[in-house]
Amino acid sequence: EQDEELCIVKDALRRGLFIRPTSPSLAEYAKISHELRLVNNHVYWAGNPRKLLLVIPTACLEELINKAHAIGHTNTQATVETLRKICYLLWMWRRTYEVVAKCPGCVRNQVPDPVLPMQQVSRATAPWQVLHIDIVSYGPIHFLTIIDAFSKFLVWEKSSLYDVVLGGFDVDAVLY
Missing domain, CATH: 1.10.340.70 (Endonuclease III; domain 1)
Incomplete structure (x- = not known):
């Protein structure tokens, strides 16, 4: 042919x-x-x-x-x-x-991907038992956020490069 x-x-x-x-x-x-x-x-x-x-x-x-x-x-x-x-x-x-x-x-012989059960999320039964922690940034400003899963209470701490570098120093004692 x-x-x-x-x-x-x-x-x-x-x-x-x-x-x-x-x-x-x-x-x-x-x-x-x-x-x-x-x-x-x-x-x-x-x-x-x-x-x-x-x-x-x-x-x-x-x-x-x-x-x-x-x-x-x-x-x-x-x-x-x-x-x-x-x-x-x-x-x-x-x-x-x-x-x-x-x-x-x-x-x-192809095996289909197994369907996995969804992961159980642990529920808080008391305040401050389960915390969701993240760093949120907006340009040069950074926030460490902590959310209590029980009460949905939000705590944040603003930080900057200055705070990160000089965080452990007593600036007043060094400069004066």
Whole structure:
């Protein structure tokens, strides 16, 4: 079975012509035409000049991706990394994702995320038993806020860089 688009690419490479982008696949081949090589009537991608990767015809894609995925029933990314070492195919990640998503073994073994019960919030039964503490900032001004969970009573303390740096010093004793 011949891949019609790959035959057009072969013909263009053989004649040294531009690949006419009449379909999305041919448009992608046209973008990388400077990296394509024709060797023994097979199209290779020379993205890495030291290693030519065979361009896979569309008709063989699903079978090849299934074989690469069956090595360890790996996820999409690991399957793509395996394929990138041996061949080149257009839209590799998307096509691999589609095939891996349909794998019956992987679908059967998928475990849904467990629904966890909500965490119980401890309730205060007396004042100052449970406190909510936070630092609220507005520009250079910072407030340490403490809220009593029982009475909803709010206490705050304004602080500044001056207070933080000189907080433990008796400034009057040092300056005078």
